[in-house]
Amino acid sequence: MRPFVLVLLITVCGLSLLIACPPAVAAARESLARGASIAVEDYATDFLRSPGGTFACGFYRVSSTVFTFSVWFTRAKERSVVWTADRTRPVHSKGSRLTLDKRGGALILTDYDGEPVWNSTVAGAPTASRARLRDTGNLVVEDADGRALWQSFHFPTDTLLPTQxxxxxxxxxxxxxxxxxxxxxxxxxxxxxxxxxxxxxxxxxxxxxxxxxxxxxxxxxxxxxxxxxxxxxxxxxxxxxxxxxxxxxxxxxxxxxxxxxxxxxxxxxxxxxxxxxxxxxxxxxxxxRNPCTIHGVCGANAVCLYAPAPSCACAPGHEQTDPGDWTRGCRPTFRQHQCGKPTRTRTKLMALPHSDFWGYDLNDGEILPLAACARRCRANCACVAFQHKANMECYLKSVLFNGRTFPGLPGTVCIKVPVDFVVPEFHVHQWQSHVHGGLAILEENITVCGDRAAQKVVLNATALSRKHVGDAAGKPVWPYLYGFLSALLVVEALVIGLGCLLFSRKGLFTRSSPVYPMDEGYRLILLTTSFQRYSYAAIKKATGNFADEIGRGGSGVVYRGVLEDGRVVAVKALTTSVSRSHGEEEFQAELSVIGRIYHMNLVRIIGCCSQGKHRILVSEFIENGSLATMLFSDEDGDGDGGDDHDVLAWSQRFRIAVGVARGLAYLHSECLEWIIHCDMKPENILLDRDLEPKITDFGLAKLLDRRPEGSASRAGREANPSGRIRGTRGYMAPEWVSSLAISDKVDVYSFGVVLLELVKGVRVADGDQNTDVRAVAKAVGEKMHSGSVDDLVDGRLAGDFNRAQVKVVVGVALSCLEEERNRRPSMSAVVQALVSVEDA
The missing domain is CATH 2.90.10 (Agglutinin, subunit A)
Structure with missing residues (x-):
């Protein structure tokens, strides 16, 4: 009997506890009362539901650490978000909260640290009684009588719902x-x-x-x-x-x-x-129906071909700016003449037939013969090309944008290029297609374009999407003879056949590499990104058996390589000095980041290899090497670079500072996984041909969540530095050296050191000589207070710099180098400070 009584007592006590203490996680709500809130930790069960159950409103999970406050359809397999409070400002997975303010009556969204990131700014807020999600999908703040004081329908994002x-x-x-x-x-x-x-x-x-x-x-x-x-x-x-x-x-x-x-x-x-x-x-x-008529789809200096899927091609004399993003268009491969400056460069005209670039005309479309139109463009420095239509209309173009091409489109675009521009020799029929290096090449014989000699144009048309693939491989190509309709059918057949060939080539390419257990772990990532998976044999061939080493560090060795399609790439083989388990873990961490990160100031990873013990990353090749080479090579003689370079002008240094700040701000607060670089230094800042900075090696840092010190959980935006996160002496923040938990403020500190080095043109953080960065910062601060910055700036600039910008850069650097990390600014605040004097 006693066991039965004991069980009965436990049951009664348990029920009493449940009654006295309701569960912390509530069920879906019909409304949010004034003073009530929804916590991001309860996103799966605590949200607003419309009366009919069609819509839900609450914290929407973008990734494991990133959430937005959104409204979505509940009855679709994939949640279709129809409204978001502020999609450019997401919140973290811990500590974030949506509250109907008790005093002001507004909806307030706060992040992990309690900082408000969005509010509904209700008019007549003192009468607000509740927030409710209506059956229309409209989130409304109502008064006691149900009258709307604020509604999401007045602030749409990318979707319009019926009755909105x-x-x-x-x-x-x-x-x-x-x-x-x-x-x-x-x-x-x-x-x-x-x-x-x-x-x-x-x-x-x-x-x-x-x-x-x-x-x-x-x-x-x-x-x-x-x-x-x-x-x-x-x-x-x-x-x-x-x-x-x-x-x-x-x-x-x-x-x-x-x-x-x-x-x-x-x-x-x-x-x-x-x-x-x-x-x-x-x-x-x-x-x-034809996506090529949408503006900007291929970016500047490019044309769009639709047959039947959209493909982009660079105009003659241009190359793609970013192989992973056609919206950035193409850039000239030749030096363009700047108006107002004398030049002896002679030009010729390259023809792009059946093409059109909408807008950016220098004239109103005069009726002129082809030769007269060509002369008019040659005489106008601002004219980069002209379009001559079948009715003899002549349009001079200042910019090549919104380009499209298809058989039967009347008119020819003639592009000005230097007379010594090399034209590939191809002898094929009009609109004949074949495959080369994974690209569809459309070649057309051109007669004249206002010049005596006939020119030929090659369009490398890279598909924007590979979803439209048929099973017509090997079908013959009909000649373009009977007008526009027939030509469209021909090109459609070509693209379908080409798609099959591309996929069959890809299958042959990947079958040669065996599948290892860990390969399955990242195959899903590859399917959802534009990555290319390479076999080890292909990597060896691209690098000439790893012959051209261009850099090395603690995580691996970097080689120069050339892919089959002619692209020059940087190939990073992870070091064998790291244990195999660490190498695989590191590689997996890189891959989890790669699929989510893209920014113009970050080096883009375009492929990978995981075969046996080999863990290799393939990234874009950055032409001008590292900032360390450009900034210090003729100063310290420490091996950063053996050749002297032109001294970086102040305008270039300032642009580099802004670009790096934007890249770090993106890593810290804008991409789907918040990342701390952990090794920010000039060696990890690469410069492209336009001296635009690109941060590299960010993928080798450990992914960290976004929770600050002092919170209930420290698993977020901090980490124990005793792990494998690496840094470089002199650039490491004081808390890291002291073995304290680190946050994104370690990158802010390192960036402050880089800023001082950009200003002074010499090493500030010299690990070999144990340079006291704080002492340098103190001395710089004293000179700043004296009112003169001339003594702080690199003497090689000979006084040619913007003093207003120097003062701001030095001031930002000193704030970044604060010993107490809570006093350092965020990278977003750094960007704002620098941009404020960008046009000074």
Whole structure:
């Protein structure tokens, strides 16, 4: 009997405890009361749900450490986010919270450290009673009577839901490359003429590309100067705008269909319908059937070919700026003449037939013969090319942007290049295609372009997407004889066949390398990125059996290599001095980072090799080597570089400082996995041909979460330095040397040292000589207080520097070198300080 009584007592006590202490994690809520909050740790169970259950609102998991506060569809297989509080400012997985403020009545989103990162700024907030997610997907802050004081429908991101209006003050803005945490170059809103339009704006180039920019508003069947400025899509799939823009979804009036209108990352506006049974989305309308008509799809100095998937090609005399990102376009392989400076460089014209570059005209399209149009362009220094159409219209171009090409497109674009520019000799028929180095090469015989000699053009068309692949490998190519329609069918067959050939070549390429157990661990990563997997034999061939060593460090040796497609790359073989288990772990850490990180000031990793004991990374080759070589080579004679270089001008040094700061800020707070570099020094800053800085070796640092010291958990943004995280003496922060836990402020300290070295032009952190960096900083601070900075700056500049910028750079460096890490600024604050004097 006693055991039974004991069990009964335990049961009763347990129930009483449950009643007295409700569970910490609540179920999905209908509303959020004033003063209540939602914690990110409870994201899976604690969120707002719409009454019908179609939408949910809460913390949305982007990665293991990164969350946004968003609204999403619950009945789709993949959560379709329709609204985000601030997608450029995510929060961490621990300590973040969404609260309906008890005093002000506003929704407030705070990060791990309690810092507010977003709020709803409710008008009439004192009467706010609750936050509720309505069946329309609209998140609303209401008063006691249910009246909306603030609503998410007034602040859209990239999606418009039925009954949600687009107004004169709101816009849809695309994401960047489909990533949730960044804004793209495309937007939908009303123009100054009150016409609903799609805009492209990358900071350097901007244009309207929908409705058709070739037509006026009458031809586009639009109205202008209508001050209503409102557009919306209803639940039946009918879209109507005050300027007469309207369309209907393909499944218009279908009952019970959930819909959304989204401006996708590729710049195309699409309406989607949800298949309730399958939980999948289908496109029911799109603004563009041919993606090549979308502006900026291939960047500057490039053209887009659609047949039937979009592919990009550099214009003659240009090469791709970033092999992993076509939106950055192409750059000239020849030195361009600068207007206002004397030159004896003679030019010739390269022809790009059946092509068009929209916009950026220097004239209004005069009727001129081809020869006269060519003379007009040659005489105008600002003219980089001209377009001559079949009706003899002549357009002089100041910029080559929004390029497209396809058989039958009337007109030829003629590009100015130096007369000694080498033209590859190919003798093939028009629009003949074959495969070379994994690229589709379209070659066309050109007759004349205002010059006497015939020129030939080669377009290396790299596919933007490989989703459109058929099974027509080996089919013959029909000649282009019977006009535009026939030509399109031919090119479509070519691309389908080419896709099969590419995939078959890839299969042959990867079959030669055996699959090791750890390979399976990163195969999924490779499938979701643009990485190329290389066999060890291919790496040996590319590097000439590892003959050209260009650098080495504690993590491995770097060699110069040339891939089959002609790209020059840097090949990093992880060192064998590290134990095999450490090497594999390090390699896996690199791979987990690579798929998520891209920034113009970070070296881009383009491939990898994991075969047997070999762990190799393939990255872009940076032409000018390290900052250490450029800055110190003729000063310290310590082997950083054997050749003297031109002294870096102050403007170049300042640009390097800003670029490195932006790269570190991205690593610390903007990419999907917050990363501490742990070895920031001039040797790990590479300079490309334009002296744009790119941080390298960031992938070798241990990934750290983003939680500060003093919190309940220290597993976040700090780490014990006794592990394998490496640093360089002189650049290491005091807390690291003292074996304290480290945070992202160690990178801030190291960056401060680099800033001083950029200013002084000599080593400040010399580990061999035990240089006291703090003593140097103190001396620099005293000179700053005296009011003169001339004695601080590299004497090789001979006084040619911007004093306002020097003062800010030195001031930032000193703040970065604070011994107490909590007094050091964040890298985001450093970027703001430097950019504030960028135009000084």
């Amino acid at each position: 209006s687009l107004t004169a003050t709101t816009r849809l803005v695309s994401s960047r490359d489909g990533r949730l945490l960044s804004s793209g170059y495309y937007s939908l809103g009303f123009s100054d003429y009150a016409m609903l339009s799609l805009f492209y704006d990358n900071g350097n180039f901007s244009s309207i590309y929908w409705p058709n920019p070739y037509n006026n508003y009458v031809a586009n069947n639009r109205r202008i100067y209508n001050f209503t400025r409102e557009a919306a899509m209803d639940a039946l799939g009918n879209f109507l705008s005050s300027d007469n823009a309207n369309f209907q979804a393909a499944d218009f009036a279908a009952a019970g269909v959930r819909r959304r209108l989204t401006l996708d990352a590729d710049g195309n506006l699409r309406a989607y319908s949800l298949d309730a049974a399958k939980g999948t989305w289908a496109v029911s309308w799109m603004a563009f």
